[in-house]
Amino acid sequence: MPQQFPFSAVVGSDDMALALVLTTISPDVGGVLVRGEKGTAKSTIVRALASVLPAIDVVAGDRFSTDPRDRAPLSPDGPFAADAPVESRPVRLVELPVGATEDRVLGSLHLERALSEGRAEYEPGLLARAHRGILYVDEVNLLHDHLVDLLLDAAAMGRSTVERDGVSVEHAARFVLVGTMNPEEGELRPQLLDRFGLTVEVAAPRDPALRVEVVRRRLAFDADPDAFAAAYDEDERALTERIRAAQEQVAAVVLGDGALLKIAEVCAAFEVDGMRADIVTARTAVAHAAWHGRRRVLTQDIRAAARLALPHRRRRNPFDAPGLDEDLLDRILGDDEPDPEPPEDPQPQGPSEDPLAGPDDDPDGDADGDPAGDAGDGTDGPGDAPPPGTSSSSGPGDHSSDDVPPQQDGPDPEASPPTTGPPDAPGDPQPPGTVHAASEPYRTRLFTVRGTGAGEAGKRSRAVTESGRRTGSRRSVGGDGTLHLAETVRAAAPHQVLRGRTSGRLLFRGDDLRVATREGQESNLVLFCVDASGSMAARRRMEQVKTAILSLLLDAYRRRDKVGLVTFRGHGADLALPPTRSVDIAATRLQDLPAGGRTPLAEGLLEAARVLRLEKVRDPRRRPLLVVVTDGRATSGADAVARSRQVAAHLAADGVDALVVDCESGAMRLGLAGVLAEHLRAEHVPVADVSADRLTSLVQQSVRPLSSTEGAA
Incomplete structure (x- = not known):
């Protein structure tokens, strides 16, 4: 070994x-x-x-x-004798x-x-x-x-x-x-x-x-x-x-009423859901006290337990990273001990004796410790106190909202003054590189890949998977899958005479084994190809577009999809985010996405085709869904419109399932996104109809006149 x-x-x-x-x-x-x-x-x-x-x-x-x-x-091997x-x-x-x-x-x-x-x-x-x-x-x-x-x-x-x-x-x-x-x-x-x-x-x-x-x-x-x-x-x-x-002492550690009250105050202050957080924090504090050789839970035990048990339980938005406000934790706990330490307790170990002690684990309340640490003892690294850059000082609390500029609901005081005319006007004087924030995400419609795949289990498109409803059976290859006993017997039964069976049990061979085939749902690669050109830079339009994409990202998170992000503006396209399972990173890249310049639609589609081609080699089982977010304009280079439609037809010929989210709005519409969807053989959805609630309202509007007519009849 x-x-x-x-x-x-x-x-x-x-x-x-x-x-x-x-x-x-x-x-x-x-x-x-x-x-x-x-x-x-x-x-x-x-x-x-x-x-x-x-x-x-x-x-x-x-x-x-x-x-x-x-x-x-x-x-199942029991019962066992007493001796x-x-x-x-x-x-x-x-x-x-x-x-x-x-x-x-x-x-x-x-x-x-x-x-x-x-x-x-x-x-x-x-x-x-x-x-x-x-x-x-x-x-x-x-x-x-x-x-x-x-x-x-x-x-x-x-x-x-x-x-x-x-x-x-x-x-x-x-x-x-x-x-x-x-x-x-x-x-x-x-x-x-x-x-x-x-x-x-x-x-x-x-x-x-x-x-x-x-x-x-x-x-x-x-x-x-x-x-x-x-x-x-x-x-x-x-x-x-x-x-x-x-381990021997943990059952004897006393968790007093004062300590329980402190734990309850901490959990309530961080707005955790349910009571599991209180129970886990209490158990962790008891284990921490036993680890330090104490018989009673102290404030430092509660602090250490809260730092480990609460960060992933606090109430947060879908794309917020887990974290804990340690300043708030210190204010709640204060300096008073919940229960006095009995004088007969053994002397707790100092930080130089604790190879795992963090800044909250000093039983004497003295975080300075012994400055003469030994880096060669293999426990604490180059000193007794936790070194800079460790998890105790670089946890989720470091990724705070202070690093992100606050969203502004009202007008931007540094932005160009608004102009009259429709909000979609390409001449809206937004400087190139302007960044607009998204609004609160909403529940989206379900967009799927056509046909039946065989990819990794998820919650988007139909697929043959290892879980789901049983649809049939197939021959076992290398012992994979779940045994389908009835089909195995059925496969072996016709050969019993040839195998010399006269009576007794059935005679089986390896090629008789059958496993169940099941149909469930798979996860997909959702690749966003986003138009970030000047025609999209009008404040209300870009805010609406980012909100729609953020909502689709949240839907991809729930359905276990991989996501990628291609953007195009100016004279080219960029892979802003290679395909990944982390929709949190995709949401961050989306928030920082600038807008402005010309519209190189063909280049954006070509970059999307390149990414899909590479991902097909890396993960051939995962089927892609290309989501093109654009108003359909193509203004960069000679024959920009013809080139973009040629690339779109090429993607359709390759069998890429696509969705065109039409960002054009207002009274004067050119309908270019609809034409692009025809060349892509893709579903065409106005950005306002991405919401599931919007679809429900449209259905209700269609049903009401029918109901009233039937009632009159």
Whole structure:
């Protein structure tokens, strides 16, 4: 087995390390979600966690890791005798691949024994293996929604119930769920985000000295993993013993009424929904007190718990990043302790003894600590206090609204004076590069790709997927899919005489296996091609356009789509955002989108065609939906109109499904966007009709005259 990078050797991830330790001290906290950019040691530190956890006792030979002290074990291998042999083993770290199937997660019928011996036997899945251990999901935001639901339900209930393939089994499944994700690749749904107990934002350190230390340790580990790990053996053993002591003491920690009131005040001030935040914060504060060897929860424990448990639970707008106003937190908590510390309590450890202590974890209230830190001890990096650039100082609160200019509802005092005439007039004197803000997004109509695809499960277009209603069966390839028992028997039945069956059980072969085909919905690539030219620069029009696109982005977020953004103005087109799962980034790029100049419509369509061609190579299963947002004008270059229509016809010939959002409004309309839609063979929708409410009102207006006529008749 390859050597694992030591947990205590990771530099610059104090908050992440603390959150992982607290949830292993008290698994009822509910797991950890780690959000961060690429290359921030998310996977490294999670994989290293299992090596510092104390070993556990299990019933020997039990596949479900039953605790011998459990008086009512929930194990299909039981019941066990009172004197059943006991063995000790390390805590397991079970990794769940993003492409895992439901039967691999839950477990299913043991096919080999069912077909060869005619015996129905349950084969445990990953949830059974992870019992009393750690279940790690890398890139959890890319996991199919129904699998995430299974994981979180099992984590909340502490057991897994399997009712499938003729098997009915229930077994214990208490594990620490840890998920890591890169927000640039997409967000978790809010209801799933709330089910994680703690969340941490990590970023690469900005301090050059700290970055040098990170590189130095990594190079040393790669050069000689065994020697590097041996240098941290003492630190690893010390962490293991401290975790063991905290696990034994956590049940004895007192959470007084004063501390509970403080927790309730904090949760109410941040307007969190429901009561889960209060419960998780209380459990985390108790675990934090046990980690520091205290018998009673203090203000610093509540502060540390709130910083980890509340950022992803505060009420926020759809495209707001999770974050916490720590100034408000400090004002609520104040300096008074909720309950006095009993004098007989052991002396809490100072920051120099705490390898995971952050600025809120100093039990003496002295954040200065010992200035003479040792960078070579493998715990705190180059000093006792958390180094600059770590997650404790670069969390979601750093990405505040102070970095974004405020939206203005009224006239811009620095903008050119308004002119008379229709708001769509191309001569509206908006300077090139003018930026207009979007209004509040609304619920949009559902726009889909024609036909039936076979892409990744989502909520937009029809597709053959692994979940959904069963429509038929197909031959199994490599054991994929869910067994279709009836079709398997039907495929084997005609060959029984040739296979020499005279009586008894059916004789099966591998090519008899049939799996179910299901029809559900897939996610798509929604590529926006946005006209940002001068004809779009009129204030009201561009505001309306950005609001429509923002609403479509919100719809793409809910339907699990990838999104991209191409803009064109002046003399060319730009790929403002390569296709990504993060609609948050797309929304940010949209808000900063300037407008002005000529209209190179052909160049915009050519750039969109190039992006779609590359994405088809990268992800051939994901079908695209091209959304062209324009008024249809083409004013850049010779024969601009003819060139744009030629490119549009080429896209249509390639089979690209498209939608043209017509931004032209007012009494004088040229109808150019409609002509473009004809060449693209695309659906043509006025920008005002993107809203689902607008569609409903149009239908109601059409129905009312019919109803009144019928009534008169």
